[in-house]
Amino acid sequence: MRVLPAVTGRDEFDALVVRTDHHDDRAWRNVVAALREPYGDGRFEARVHFVDDPAWDGATTDEVLAAVRADEDLAVVFLADRVTMRAEDHVLLAVTTSTREECEDEEDYRQLTEFGRGFRTVPAGVHDVHANLGLGNLGFEEYAAWAQDDPEGVYRPS
Secondary structure (H helix, E strand, C coil): CCCCCCCCCCCCCCCCECCCCCHHHHHHHHHHHHHHHCECCCCCCCCEEEEECCHHHCCCCCEEEEEHHHCCCEEEEEECCHHHCCCCCCEEEEEEECHHHHHHHHHHHHHHHCCCEEEEEEHHHHHHHHHHHHHHCCCCCHHHHHHHHHCCCCCCCC
């Protein structure tokens, strides 16, 4: 497994978006623009830390998780991967940073990952997911379940 550059400069309130596909700069600009839109009916300013470094091109989920593991304030990381760049609505991959070792027991981890370690979300969902996981208002598994209920498997805030 390769060693990726450290993620620096992220404020704990900033969602972390890592670009792992560098084949379409226009699509990336569209993703960034969508993520910078205010959320919560326009009441809240978008806070996002972008990692846009070609060294991350083709990085796997496990490689990204290994690189961000030291950030104790990070409950979820969002990947702008090939699917993100090709999808019309630029769905990002939301991945939990929690590990089995961080959970109280096997049942707790099984519940957290019942629908897998990741799910897709539209850019407008990134802020909702990041904020609520950070505050502990909702669990990762709840968002994953909502994504599972969507016909396209995507979390879409109402």
